[in-house]
Amino acid sequence: xxxxxxxxxxxxxxxxxxxxxxxxxxxxxxxxxxxxxxxxxxxxxxxxxxxxxxxxxxxxxxxxxxxxxxxxxxxxxxxxxxxxxxxxxxxxxxxxxxxxxxxxxxxxxxxxxxxxxxxxxxxxxxxxxxxxxxxxxxxxx
Ligand SMILES: [Zn+2]
Ligand SMILES: [Zn+2]
Numbered sequence: 001x002x003x004x005x006x007x008x009x010x011x012x013x014x015x016x017x018x019x020x021x022x023x024x025x026x027x028x029x030x031x032x033x034x035x036x037x038x039x040x041x042x043x044x045x046x047x048x049x050x051x052x053x054x055x056x057x058x059x060x061x062x063x064x065x066x067x068x069x070x071x072x073x074x075x076x077x078x079x080x081x082x083x084x085x086x087x088x089x090x091x092x093x094x095x096x097x098x099x100x101x102x103x104x105x106x107x108x109x110x111x112x113x114x115x116x117x118x119x120x121x122x123x124x125x126x127x128x129x130x131x132x133x134x135x136x137x138x139x140x141x
Pocket of ligand 1 (some may be wrong): 018
């Protein structure tokens with residue numbers, strides 16, 4: 001099945017349950033990011049993200065924390081338990097990235113690629129056959 005043009009209706013939230021969100025959108029894509037910022041922000045070797053139009057995402061419960069991790073982009077998280085939830089442009093966001101494993105059903109969306117493999121941790125061995133890009137990949141915004 002081709003995931004493009006596929007409307008997804010999904011829900012998710014943080015570890016402590018304070019934050020809940022809903023997605024009702026056409027999935028743009030999903031993949032693993034191995035960049036240094038995602039590694040630090042998550043404490044994990046890579047983060048799986050799904051990308052949807054910004055208008056298809058809404059918080060339904062709780063107050064998020066926000067951190068500007070670069071000049072134009074912010075990371076959103078639960079300010080109580082720290083779960084990373086979303087990544088988006090600060091000004092006029094067109095899309096939003098949501099952490100795939102904060103979904104209630106993380107199997108609902110499958111990653112399609114790896115990006116920023118130039119900073120992939122060398123003890124992490126990938127045995128999938130997904131394309132690996134050294135940088136942001138062909139879909140860089
Ligand atoms: Zn929480
Ligand atoms: Zn990243």
